[in-house]
Amino acid sequence: MIAFVIGGILVIFIGLTYAELSSAIPETGGGLVFVQRAFGMKAAFVSAWGVLFGYVSVITFEAVALPTVIDYVIPTQHAGFLWNIGGWDVYFTWVLIGSGGAFFF
Incomplete structure (x- = not known):
């Protein structure tokens, strides 16, 4: 609970x-423009790609976490064993739930 409070306070400062x-800088482009004004175009390019990869990694994490949470809350039979990654079995139902969650949310 304390971690959520600390994280919330940090997010407030970012907001x-x-x-x-x-x-202060009413231009379209958001973070890219802010970094470009402060550090130049090369740093803005790297920053924008870093933000893009960060957003993509969040989507992939949530696509993996959603089936895990659903399986913990509602234990069901797994169907369609696909492969094993790092000791974790991957089932078709998990891929279906994760893909659906990433697509719709």
């Missing part, structure tokens, strides 16, 4: 920083 920068 306030974006609000301040958005009012």
Whole structure:
């Protein structure tokens, strides 16, 4: 619980920083423009790609975490064994739930 409070406080500071920068630099482009103004185009390019990869990694993490949580809350039979990765069995039902969650949410 304490970790959620600390994380929430940190996110509030990030939101306030974006609000301040958005009012100070009213241009389209968000974080890319902020980094470009401060550090130049090369740093903005690297920063934008880093943010993109961060967003993609969150989607892949959630696609794996969602079936795990659903299986913990509602234990069901697994169907369609596909492969084993690092000691974890991957089933078709998990892939279906994870893909559906990533697509719809």
